[in-house]
Amino acid sequence: MQSTTRSPETVAHSLSTTQILERYREVRGWSARLTDPLTPEDTVVQSMPDVSPTKWHLAHTSWFFETFVLKAAGGYRPFNARFEYLFNSYYNAVGPQFSRPHRGLISRPTLAEVKAYRAYVDEHMERLLESGGAADLLSVVEIGLHHEQQHQELILTDIKHVLSCNPLFPVYRERREIPEGSAPGEMGWREFPEGLRTIGHEGEGFHFDNEGPRHRVFLQPFALATRLVTNGEYRAFVDDGGYTRPEHWLSDGWATVQSQGWERPFYWLEIEGAMHEFTLSGMRPLAPNEPVTHLSYFEADAYARWAGARLPREAEWETAVEGAAMIGNFVESEAYHPVPVKDSDDSHMRQLFGDVWEWTASAYDAYPGYAPAPGALGEYNGKFMCNQFVLRGGSCATSRTHIRRTYRNFFPPAARWQFSGLRLAKDAS
Amino acid sequence: MQSTTRSPETVAHSLSTTQILERYREVRGWSARLTDPLTPEDTVVQSMPDVSPTKWHLAHTSWFFETFVLKAAGGYRPFNARFEYLFNSYYNAVGPQFSRPHRGLISRPTLAEVKAYRAYVDEHMERLLESGGAADLLSVVEIGLHHEQQHQELILTDIKHVLSCNPLFPVYRERREIPEGSAPGEMGWREFPEGLRTIGHEGEGFHFDNEGPRHRVFLQPFALATRLVTNGEYRAFVDDGGYTRPEHWLSDGWATVQSQGWERPFYWLEIEGAMHEFTLSGMRPLAPNEPVTHLSYFEADAYARWAGARLPREAEWETAVEGAAMIGNFVESEAYHPVPVKDSDDSHMRQLFGDVWEWTASAYDAYPGYAPAPGALGEYNGKFMCNQFVLRGGSCATSRTHIRRTYRNFFPPAARWQFSGLRLAKDAS
Amino acid sequence: MQSTTRSPETVAHSLSTTQILERYREVRGWSARLTDPLTPEDTVVQSMPDVSPTKWHLAHTSWFFETFVLKAAGGYRPFNARFEYLFNSYYNAVGPQFSRPHRGLISRPTLAEVKAYRAYVDEHMERLLESGGAADLLSVVEIGLHHEQQHQELILTDIKHVLSCNPLFPVYRERREIPEGSAPGEMGWREFPEGLRTIGHEGEGFHFDNEGPRHRVFLQPFALATRLVTNGEYRAFVDDGGYTRPEHWLSDGWATVQSQGWERPFYWLEIEGAMHEFTLSGMRPLAPNEPVTHLSYFEADAYARWAGARLPREAEWETAVEGAAMIGNFVESEAYHPVPVKDSDDSHMRQLFGDVWEWTASAYDAYPGYAPAPGALGEYNGKFMCNQFVLRGGSCATSRTHIRRTYRNFFPPAARWQFSGLRLAKDAS
Amino acid sequence: MQSTTRSPETVAHSLSTTQILERYREVRGWSARLTDPLTPEDTVVQSMPDVSPTKWHLAHTSWFFETFVLKAAGGYRPFNARFEYLFNSYYNAVGPQFSRPHRGLISRPTLAEVKAYRAYVDEHMERLLESGGAADLLSVVEIGLHHEQQHQELILTDIKHVLSCNPLFPVYRERREIPEGSAPGEMGWREFPEGLRTIGHEGEGFHFDNEGPRHRVFLQPFALATRLVTNGEYRAFVDDGGYTRPEHWLSDGWATVQSQGWERPFYWLEIEGAMHEFTLSGMRPLAPNEPVTHLSYFEADAYARWAGARLPREAEWETAVEGAAMIGNFVESEAYHPVPVKDSDDSHMRQLFGDVWEWTASAYDAYPGYAPAPGALGEYNGKFMCNQFVLRGGSCATSRTHIRRTYRNFFPPAARWQFSGLRLAKDAS
Secondary structure, three states: OOOOOOOOOOOOOOOOHHHHHHHHHHHHHHHHHHHOOOOOOHHHOOOOOOOOOHHHHHHHHHHHHHHHHHHHHOOOOOOOOOHHHHOOOOOOOOOOOOOHHHHHHOOOOOHHHHHHHHHHHHHHHHHHHHHOOOHHHHHHHHHHHHHHHHHHHHHHHHHHHHHHOOOOOOOOOOOOOOOOOOOOOOOOEEEEOOEEEEEOOOOOOOOOHHHOOOEEEEEOOEEEEOOOOEHHHHHHHHHOOHHHOHHHOOHHHHHHHHHHOOOOOOOEEEEOOEEEEEEOOEEEEOOOOOEOOOOOHHHHHHHHHHOOOEOOOHHHHHHHOOOOOOOEEOHHHOOOOOOOOOOOOOOOOOOOEEOOEEEEEEEOOOOOOOOOOOHHHHOOOOOOOOOOEEEEOOOOOOOOOOOOOOOOEEEOOOOOOOOEEOOOEEEOO | OOOOOOOOOOOOOOOOHHHHHHHHHHHHHHHHHHHOOOOOOHHHOOOOOOOOOHHHHHHHHHHHHHHHHHHHHOOOOOOOOOHHHHOOOOOOOOOOOOOHHHHHHOOOOOHHHHHHHHHHHHHHHHHHHHOOOOHHHHHHHHHHHHHHHHHHHHHHHHHHHHHHOOOOOOOOOOOOOOOOOOOOOOOOEEEEOOEEEEEOOOOOOOOOHHHOOOEEEEEOOEEEEOOOOEHHHHHHHHHOOHHHOHHHOOHHHHHHHHHHOOOOOOOEEEEOOEEEEEEOOEEEEOOOOOEOOOOOHHHHHHHHHHOOOEOOOHHHHHHHOOOOOOOEEOHHHOOOOOOOOOOOOOOOOOOOEEOOEEEEEEEOOOOOOOOOOOHHHHOOOOOOOOOOEEEEOOOOOOOOOOOOOOOOEEEOOOOOOOOEEOOOEEEOO | OOOOOOOOOOOOOOOOHHHHHHHHHHHHHHHHHHHOOOOOOHHHOOOOOOOOOHHHHHHHHHHHHHHHHHHHHOOOOOOOOOHHHHOOOOOOOOOOOOOHHHHHHOOOOOHHHHHHHHHHHHHHHHHHHHHOOOHHHHHHHHHHHHHHHHHHHHHHHHHHHHHHOOOOOOOOOOOOOOOOOOOOOOOOEEEEOOEEEEEOOOOOOOOOHHHOOOEEEEEOOEEEEOOOOEHHHHHHHHHOOHHHOHHHOOHHHHHHHHHHOOOOOOOEEEEOOEEEEEEOOEEEEOOOOOEOOOOOHHHHHHHHHHOOOEOOOHHHHHHHOOOOOOOEEOHHHOOOOOOOOOOOOOOOOOOOEEOOEEEEEEEOOOOOOOOOOOHHHHOOOOOOOOOOEEEEOOOOOOOOOOOOOOOOEEEOOOOOOOOEEOOOEEEOO | OOOOOOOOOOOOOOOOHHHHHHHHHHHHHHHHHHHOOOOOOHHHOOOOOOOOOHHHHHHHHHHHHHHHHHHHHOOOOOOOOOHHHHOOOOOOOOOOOOOHHHHHHOOOOOHHHHHHHHHHHHHHHHHHHHHOOOHHHHHHHHHHHHHHHHHHHHHHHHHHHHHHOOOOOOOOOOOOOOOOOOOOOOOOEEEEOOEEEEEOOOOOOOOOHHHOOOEEEEEOOEEEEOOOOEHHHHHHHHHOOHHHOHHHOOHHHHHHHHHHOOOOOOOEEEEOOEEEEEEOOEEEEOOOOOEOOOOOHHHHHHHHHHOOOEOOOHHHHHHHOOOOOOOEEOHHHOOOOOOOOOOOOOOOOOOOEEOOEEEEEEEOOOOOOOOOOOHHHHOOOOOOOOOOEEEEOOOOOOOOOOOOOOOOEEEOOOOOOOOEEOOOEEEOO
């Protein structure tokens, strides 16, 4: 997901005005809470082109409501007319955009000014919602809230990248006590028979347009692992020379390993002979029972090949989670990091949601019959359907109220700064 | 296809020794014929990293037989021991390789020496085949011949790129007289119903492993255009500002248009107000009825969107060509360029084979149950399954004896130097 | 000057302890004053590799005193042991350094923490100086103060670059009222006869080692313009197509013009048809009578050629300023921008000091007999003597107490972000 | 020297028509002789942007006579009108130029066609000279011959670079037997007193405009080594960790060492534990008594610093060679490589001319009073006076009839592909 906004298939909204107002306060408040541990200086930095400054995220999500709700509703005077240009991400239909890789050069508006901007937008939004003046815009408000939740995940992954560049390794938030977990033992597998399945979103609830239309696919028999791959398992791959043997890697992956000098997962660092991992709670000794995270597609794919398995296809994954409870280690648990599997009973599927996004073997594409929504909001739903792979299930930085079984996240195969890991799959018979 | 060698699923060969010997002479002779119009100077140049010098193609294809057949059969003294390194393309299992982007720096061996190398290999190959000493290597010989045919196509597309860089616009071969054709009229469409289909290669004949296993897929109803898109039609897109409007393009495509300054297809050039096209027969005024060619995936996709259509999925294409005769404008016709559709009867599918490779909307991936062959030859069948799209049907540079209905060619979405064009598709109901 | 520290030829200091202590407070206080108008967010940004964040300048100048005085004097506990690495600029003899182009990624220590660091160092420095414990380190303290003054100039030029990247064009400080000046009329010239001259620093006063040894040079007859080139004059060059005609430019300069898309001086911007200039007081209409500034050597040289003149050699410049009063528009005047010449009497040399650094035609090199000082402090005096040109006279961002007639500043010929302009020269007879 | 043409200060020529005709045949014939060992394939390759293909050198030098003599004389029909564009190097006044870094993409005209072009130009030139029709162009012919001699040196250094990229390490010409020489012993020094000297060219003979005007300089006392630095001496620097210690290097030099991964001189290669050097006669064990060559300025400067010395200034060098015989190992000796000093008497200056160009510490600049010649021929004499250093004395690839005591060659400080070495200098008293 490229801090993408995707529009729903229909303008029908799924919540009442009161529910929306409550959700609005909740979601907007969560952005503030995520920003609390940060200094003004932290919120300026863009540590690579994929990263946006926290300050920018806070402003851009407000810009969204200002542009698509307040201006659309009429009778609104913008907080600052220049912000339309400054905080547009990539909506060509709205107008030109400030260059993305240069977001880190913009010291003004300051964090305090951005907070004032947020308060101004919130005040007008609340007034509008309370007055019932946004009746035909409620679906857009709902999108705006999901949009802000996407950026909340990016606030966390982006600031993690920023802080990791600092040799002082600052702590975002001290960690809650998390049980170390016990070694999860042999990988368990669950088999699924061949057959025609139906995937994709259906019904009234909110969803992005790339999740539909619901359609039939034919699946060969397959098996999925009943839990995620752990740090300890992944380390065996590293120790076996995984990053030095081309035979495990896709050709583009191997080229990336060499040109980028990859030797291990992104946030792993050897300090005085012991492997450590940088987390949002600072630098810690590597915890072997936690799910491995911050893998690129290339690394997940190479590990699976080394392990004699493969990555799941997205239709397999969606079939497998049918009926599964949507519980897991989401951002609301405030662990800000994946946690060991709690349940040693490997006869059922665990860790399907939260913890880490699971890379699938499926290139991100259009479902049969897909058509992007019209206008600026729907402008770009399909425009990222190239050179990206689908990830499923959400992560420890995803909100419980944001994820769905049909949710399709996507990133280019070399991306490593998200909470992305893997579950193994196999052909069955 | 990255001048890729792909291995068959099985070591069983499909031709008799005599047939193989005959084929060997035929294929090897064709490489020589393709090189005839070139000067020694032409065969040295590498005009971009994707292009290899003709001299390199001629040597590498011989290296293949030397490495995988003659050395494997034993009792063979190499022509030059250093060539193992110099003409290995990317087989890590064979050993290190000379840097690909530097192939154009290698003036020696000269063209004459490379020809002597070819003659030496041919002599030993013929002796081996005649003596029956390669009984268990016949399938490898067969691969070697298909491998050489792939490089024959690259010899043509690479030298076209080389000659196009020269402001003198040299002619590779004077053109045979080709009828201008009449304007093909409105696009015709053929509809296909929904249902379970079976695609992929089956049976004894030679095929690459990525064409299998044969398997079932479920298709929604769709329609395919009954002919290719023409220069005239594509020009309407250009004239409509196609290259200046982001709404037609994938995000990566639009970034490429801007960073590369694309304004029209790769070999189109406006000269004194008139649009021209560089061909292997030199610079010519643009012929409106010829199929448009040398499009990237990005351009084919943008055109389809502009035209209110989409690109076919590869399973749709393969379903549609079932039972179609494999006739078309192949390299054997020596036109070295796509030709106008001859048949104005748009009630049936035309131009399915030859002329231009047809971009599909399908990312290049593994068929369910796919497993790469073992050893150096099979080392890399799957390693390109990332960030590439499938093309189907062969081109005017493809040999008639090389193409299959199940043949899966693939290139990255920005590649333009192949004979690649498009056929439109639509959802049906 | 690459935020360079240069050491004196001798360890003899030129001031008494009391004077040094007074100077210490004065200089350190000025850094604080320069930072006053900035928000914490402003002090983080590194807008290009040549620029350092304000926060870094404030810390690095304190690091200098900590490293070369407090640690050398002994009995000192560092504020934070990690700062040795983090705020070392390029002293290999001290140890490894944090990567220069990544200084903008470091949000911590925050501005408040850096200020605490400064206060801690100041407290220890004052205690040390008052106790007389630094008797043998006084010359190093003196260097440290000149070092800090160099960084004060960079604080201004760097933050100007940072703010200029922001489309809101923030104001650093509102401008004092500055008289517009009258058009300065025809350029006046002063001639100097040929002969043996002596240049370079001599005597007890503080100076950098590259200013000596004092030595003889033979000069041909020459003439220098009696004032700087103005915006109005430079604009005539722009309007005459100066940036589109290769014949005015050095070969490297023309390549830079084309690759960088230069069309006018760095901070000039055409807004709604009127030429503007970005200043530390925000965006203003271009003032024709002010000296042109932020020119690269390439631009100064091209202008001089276009004007039928040339740039002065540094020995010519130094000869010409002999005996001239060291008055001018320095940073103490707090104009933060060059001002029009006040005096219309062109029979004498004006604007020799302050306003803008004057590019000379002299490559930065070693004077005959030059030898760098030993140890870390002298480590690098000569190491920049390559691909740089000398500038003379100081600028509106230079401190009056920092400049000397023999002072040799230097920058690469493409550098534009300093207050650099030009005075014309000619051969005479 | 950037394959630069420089014009004389005066249009007066220094030779009679008959002498010029004789020289014309001699120089043009030498280009042919230099090309004899090369295959057509060799003459196409451009192994880096600084290198031009041999074929291009042969054509460009003919283009020079065609453009500036034959076309100027009138009544001439060009061999091929497109060549004006294709073989113009950088004369903006003549017209646009084919992109320099793409010269290696141009396979046509072939070597045979370029030879025909040369023959055509030669025929017309001889006819013109014999008819006396070029009376007012004789000085241009003379420039053209010196221009061709500059390119002859580049033909050798460029093809050496091309062949060195080939792992087969082809031989340009088998080496004549060259005595190994004996170890030259301690470095001898010759001292020169301080005083006013006069340098620069004077008189009727041919010279480039950058060699004048003749003018006075004041020199401090100095000493020059009486011979060049050898491979053996330079190797001691390498073995002492010279390429791993920043203290020896200029800042830009150290950055280059690190970014380019320099570990030893350009053509040195360790093969199975023994140091070798690639030469125009192929790969050879390093000869310790030969002068070290293919050093950049950065390396020469670092070596001198390590050795407790410095590089000579160009005025020092020119003063030192006054009256010295212009003998040495020039291209006419056909060694194509520097040779050991023959004479063990270190009481006099040896190896002043030929063998290797000697880097000086002097940035390439304009002599006082210098003015470039008017028109296309003089267009660019001064335009390279930036970021280059002067080299003196010619090399084993320079023609005896081309070099002068006042000759100023120049290259950027990182350039390594020329026959460039060093002589040490010191301050004296």
